[in-house]
Amino acid sequence: MSGTAELTARIGRQAGPDDGTWSTDPYAHALRTGQGPLYLRRADGWLLLLEIERWCAAPDAADLEVLRRCEGPVLDVGCGPGRLVAALSRAPSRGAGNCATSHNGAADDRRHAVALGIDVSEAAITRTITRGGTALHRSVFEPLPAEGHWGTVLLIDGNIGIGGDPQALLDRIAQLLAPGGLLIAETVPDPDVDEQALVHVTDARGAAGHPFPWARLGTSALLRHANRWRAVDQWTAGGRCFVALRSRSSRSRKSTAEPPKSTAVTSSQRAAKRSADRPVADA
Numbered sequence: 001m002s003g004t005a006e007l008t009a010r011i012g013r014q015a016g017p018d019d020g021t022w023s024t025d026p027y028a029h030a031l032r033t034g035q036g037p038l039y040l041r042r043a044d045g046w047l048l049l050l051e052i053e054r055w056c057a058a059p060d061a062a063d064l065e066v067l068r069r070c071e072g073p074v075l076d077v078g079c080g081p082g083r084l085v086a087a088l089s090r091a092p093s094r095g096a097g098n099c100a101t102s103h104n105g106a107a108d109d110r111r112h113a114v115a116l117g118i119d120v121s122e123a124a125i126t127r128t129i130t131r132g133g134t135a136l137h138r139s140v141f142e143p144l145p146a147e148g149h150w151g152t153v154l155l156i157d158g159n160i161g162i163g164g165d166p167q168a169l170l171d172r173i174a175q176l177l178a179p180g181g182l183l184i185a186e187t188v189p190d191p192d193v194d195e196q197a198l199v200h201v202t203d204a205r206g207a208a209g210h211p212f213p214w215a216r217l218g219t220s221a222l223l224r225h226a227n228r229w230r231a232v233d234q235w236t237a238g239g240r241c242f243v244a245l246r247s248r249s250s251r252s253r254k255s256t257a258e259p260p261k262s263t264a265v266t267s268s269q270r271a272a273k274r275s276a277d278r279p280v281a282d283a
């Protein structure tokens with residue numbers, strides 16, 4: 001099979017949480033220890049450092065700027081070890097769509113923002129829950145709670161690369177968001193980078209996971225893919241680049257959603273019985 005055909009086939013197959021990509025060692029091992037170095041490696045040997053330590057730490061100033069912009073119930077796609085979800089779960093509720101929950105789903109006198117992390121890595125889910133977030137062990141391409149009702153979807157730390165097909169991911173995010181909902185995506189500093197490649201996770205000793213498709217996009221490239229979206233903001237913080245978008249079109253497909261107030265929390269409670277953590281970043 002040619003390189004392109006193999007990539008296309010893998011994109012078509014990609015989805016389940018147990019697809020043997022991010023869900024396997026050495027990513028899981030790094031998430032459990034909270035330490036790298038860990039890399040995404042392209043077939044040509046090029047390495048992208050995954051910022052495991054930063055992902056396992058508390059949110060930094062750039063993260064807090066992202067959280068400040070979130071509206072309503074927040075879905076963090078590829079939440080990794082969950083620093084954003086955990087911080088949102090501790091934050092006071094602001095949007096009308098938020099409801100009172102504690103991280104374990106129990107009724108709580110304080111009103112916390114509704115935030116759900118999803119990730120295909122069981123280690124990531126475990127770590128998210130351990131630090132106080134709610135999370136579900138599931139791919140973004142599988143059915144999710146409250147589809148069509150999320151106020152904000154996050155694609156942070158390079159997660160616009162999930163699936164290796166930015167257009168397909170953007171279409172999927174449009175299904176998840178409520179009408180007028182917000183997508184906040186992190187991009188690479190070079191605005192014109194538009195790369196799709198097969199990669200695998202590897203550590204310093206050369207231990208390697210299975211190959212999977214991944215994409216890297218700068219802001220200009222993302223905006224070219226997002227022709228059915230309206231850019232509402234762009235900013236940089238801490239050397240990182242972000243863009244906020246709203247979908248132009250109403251949802252094309254019927255949503256499988258259940259109301260976020262009940263379903264998201266219930267699913268998170270189920271997920272909380274399993275779990276663990278950890279992610280990737282830009283070199």
Ligand SMILES: C[S@@+](CC[C@H](N)C(=O)[O-])C[C@H]1O[C@@H](n2cnc3c(N)ncnc32)[C@H](O)[C@@H]1O
Nearest residue numbers: 022055078079080119120121139140157279280
């Ligand atoms: C670059 S890391 C992001 C780290 C994360 N944002 C953080 O704060 O630590 C990519 C994450 O996306 C997850 N992921 C990859 N494919 C996914 C998919 N199809 N659905 C959901 N999560 C996925 C990986 O397991 C990994 O945790």
